[in-house]
Amino acid sequence: MNYKELVRQELERLEEETDPMLSVVNMIDAFLAVVIALLLVLVNSPFNPFTKEDYVLVKNPDKENMEILIKKGEKLERYVKTQSVGEGKGVKVGITYRLEDGTLIYVPEE
Incomplete structure (x- = not known):
């Protein structure tokens, strides 16, 4: 070279x-x-819009800005915590007891 x-x-x-x-x-x-x-x-991601699975998501539990998102099929529902009390007409269907460990037990009425 x-x-x-x-x-x-x-x-x-x-x-x-x-x-x-x-x-x-x-x-x-x-x-x-x-x-x-x-x-x-x-x-x-559970927020995948193309998934067939249903899910419930609780954001900020037990806080002032708590939200609940429920996905059933293609429908997405959003519930926001408010200070208002619900009202309406209904029928008593059972009693719920809270145990010492915090567990809730629902007993339906016959």
Whole structure:
């Protein structure tokens, strides 16, 4: 090898290392990896709108801003805690007892 060939090879190597398209391709690969990770998180989330499962979610239990989200099929219901007392007409259907350990037991009336 002569000096000119060595210089030409070194210039080709430097040109390959500083190719701006390589950095663009690397950015696209990183972006695709992030998108795939976010899609996997969405698929495994209980808030996935495409899931067939029903669920109940309680946000901030026993606090002033407590919310209950109920998903049945494609319907999503949201209940927000308020200070108002419910009222209406109804029939007594049973009694609920709270045990010393905090467990609630419901006894239906016959």
